[in-house]
Amino acid sequence: MTLALVRNELDRFLAAPDAEVLALRGKWGVGKTYSWNRFLEDANQRNEISRERYAYLSLFGIASLDELKFSLFEQLIDRQLIGKPPSLATFRDNAAQLSASLGRKAWKLASSTPFMKSMSPSLEAVSFFSIRDTLICLDDLERRSESLSARDVLGLVSLLKEQRNCKVVLLLNDGENGLEDFEKYREKVVDVELLFDPTADECSEVAFVGADSLYQSIGELSQKLDIRNIRTLKKIERLVRLVEPKLGGLEPELSHQIVHSLVLYGWCHYRAGDPKIPPLDYVQKIGYALFGLGENDDIPDNEKAWNTKLQDYGYQVTDELDEVIATAVKTGCVVDADFEKAATEKNSQIIAAKATGSFTHAWRTYHDSFDNDQNKVISTLYESFKVNVKYIAPVNLNGTVRLFRELGEDEKAEEMINLYIKVRADEPELFNLSDYSFAGDISDQKVRDAFDKAYEGTAVRESPKEVLMRLASSNGWNNKDEVVLAETTADEYYELFKSESGGHLSDIVNTCLKFGQFSNASERQRQIAGNAKEALVRIGRESAINALRVRKFGVKVEDGA
Structure with a gap:
């Protein structure tokens, strides 16, 4: 059922004078309560609610x-207060109405009795008469709670309609346990049943109606x-509100990228467990597989579907700001x-790229x-690379080199690495x-070797x-540390160990030896431990x-090990 039909039927229900029971059903989280x-607030503003x-x-x-x-008695409010939470004042007003309905003497007697606590269940039952x-x-x-049956709830709903002239709406989550009795007795109680199954367009319309352009863009994405x-949309909106104050001064393209990533990441995170998402x-780890440059051609069907979705969305690679x-x-x-x-660095890259011609735009070819x-593709990327090399991230260098190698342009790939x-x-x-x-996305070995050497x-x-x-x-340590230690000869280690004394000597020796204890130790690490x-x-x-x-x-000295 379209959102427009649901809205029209709810408007009719709210304005009609007759007592009715309406069930609004839908999957969990689709926005039944929110909608x-x-x-309800819109109808109240139009003064089109019959109660x-x-x-x-x-x-x-x-x-x-x-x-x-x-x-229910506690939650009662006047229609003018719809959209505002019940308060102590509304409870006091309800109690006053109950007092009037019972008669002042009876309410005064009940409220002043020393056995109020023992009588509270009776008072709770009495309060229901005012509804x-x-x-x-x-x-x-x-x-x-399991102690309250759906049949009893439906019985109460029927009483509210038939004897108290009430209009009752039931909001139900399809697919959840606990609705078996409802399915059995609903025909006797429910007058109108609506399926709330909005499209993505309708959901964004409900969530962001009247919002400014930034939040409308969430809906479009x-x-x-x-x-x-x-x-999920409202959770994503909250994240956007967190970063919104930080977008001032950033290039429009970067602001769009931030919101673009937030919507995608929020969808993936908040809907975790859905096999289609x-x-x-x-x-985060997809890298250049979306560009057709992955090494593994045997991609599972579910990952192919995910990749298609990401490509349709316009996602490329994850950068530092995305992280x-x-x-x-x-x-x-x-x-x-x-x-x-991260935003300042990326913003500077965008400003510089605008002045020199965008490398990202060149990839569109x-x-x-x-x-x-x-x-044409090779020429466009090659010329743009030379102009924008100062602003290209290592992961984008790697992706470009990979593309050139796959197209048989190894010479140009080497030129780009050297440049x-x-x-x-x-x-x-x-x-x-x-x-x-x-670093894990730098898959071209010659790029890695050139970086290490540099x-x-x-x-x-x-x-x-x-x-x-x-x-x-x-x-922790870095490459520079490994270089220094690997270039230290056995003779130099001998002189170092012999010249040191004190508690730190064991620390120094153990630090050297641990490089040889890694299960995947590199040649350089094995050299440190060996010397x-x-x-x-x-x-x-x-x-x-x-x-x-x-x-x-x-x-052991004996075997020289």
């Missing part, structure tokens, strides 16, 4: 009919993903320093055509793959002792006591 509240009092009640956790009856000529919305029938869950971790956004989606909060750093135009290293030489940390968030060449040389002392008190062991064997052969001393490090 009901919106339509003067209203009560909304979620049955979540309600354990008995008496509790349900008194809860008549009322519009009532009962939500979450399937989430009531959500339609591309076919998001039909208003609860790619997990957020998958999206910050993904973290914000997962945690529900934004780390200001991380966001500002690859994506947006099935023409037999390989030479990149030359032009970006003043940014030595750029080549430190051990500290790069997307980084090693800029290493500020510390002495082996300085490096080992620093590593002994920390849990250190060779020095220890030499020390152990000098005396019986030193042979014992080096043995505690797992080094």
Whole structure:
């Protein structure tokens, strides 16, 4: 049923004078409660509600009919207060009305008795008599306590309609347990039953009607993903509100990218478990597989479907700013320093690219055509790369090199790598793959080798002792540290170990040896451990006591191991 038909029927229901029971059904999260509240407020503003009092009640956790009856009494408000939560004042007004209906003497006697607590169930039952000529919305029938049967609830609903002239709306989540009795008795109680199954367009219309352009763009993006869950849309909206104050001063393209990523990541995160929706971790790691440059041709069918969805949405690769956004989606909060750093850097790249011609735009010649135009694609990307090389991220260099290699343009691929290293030489940390968030996406070995060589060449040389002392008190190291230690010979380790004494000597030795204990140790790491062991064997052969001393490090002098 379209949203327009649901709205029209609800408008008729609200305005009609007759007592009726209406059931609004739909999947969990599609926005039944949200839409009901919106339509109700709109009708109230038009003065088109036939009842003067209203009560909304979620049955979540309600354990008995008496509790349900008194809860309804507590939730009663005048129609003019629709859209505002019940308060102590509304409860006091309800109590005053109940007092008038019972008679002052009877209410005064009941309220002043010393046995009030023992009589409270009776008072709760008495309070229910004041509920008549009322519009009532009962939500979450399937989430009531097991001690309260759906049959009893429906019996009460029938009484409210037949004897109290009430209009009752039931909001039901299809597919949930706890509705078996409702299915059995609904024909005897429910007059109108509506299926709430809005399209993605209708969901965005409900969620963002009257919103400014930023939030309307959420709706437009959500339609591309076919998001039909208003609860998800409102959660995404909350995330956008968190970053909105930080968008000032950013280029429009970057603001769009931020919202674009937020909508996608929110959809993936909040709808986790739906097999049709790619997990957020998958999206973060997709890399250049979306460009047809992945190494694995045997892609599972579900991943093919995910990739098609991501391509249709216009997603490319995850950059540093996207990583910050993904973290914000997962945690529900934004780390200001991380966001500002990544956004500022990306904004500078966009400004520079506008002045020189966008490399991203050049890639469109690859994506947006099935023409037999390989030479044009190669030429356009190659020339744009040379102009924009100062602003191209390592992961984008890798993707371009991969494309050129697949098209048989290895010579140009090598030229681009060399140009990149030359032009970006003043940014030595750029080549430190051990500290790069997307190092795993740098799949071209020659790019990796060129980066390692460039980084090693800029290493500020510390002495082996300085490096080992620093590593002994920390849990991490970088490529520069490995270079220094790997280039330290066995003779130099011998001199270092012999010249040191004190508690830090064991720390230094153990730091060297641990490089050989990794299950996937690199050649350079094995070299560090090997040279250190060779020095220890030499020390152990000098005396019986030193042979014992080096043995505690797992080094045996006898076999030279």
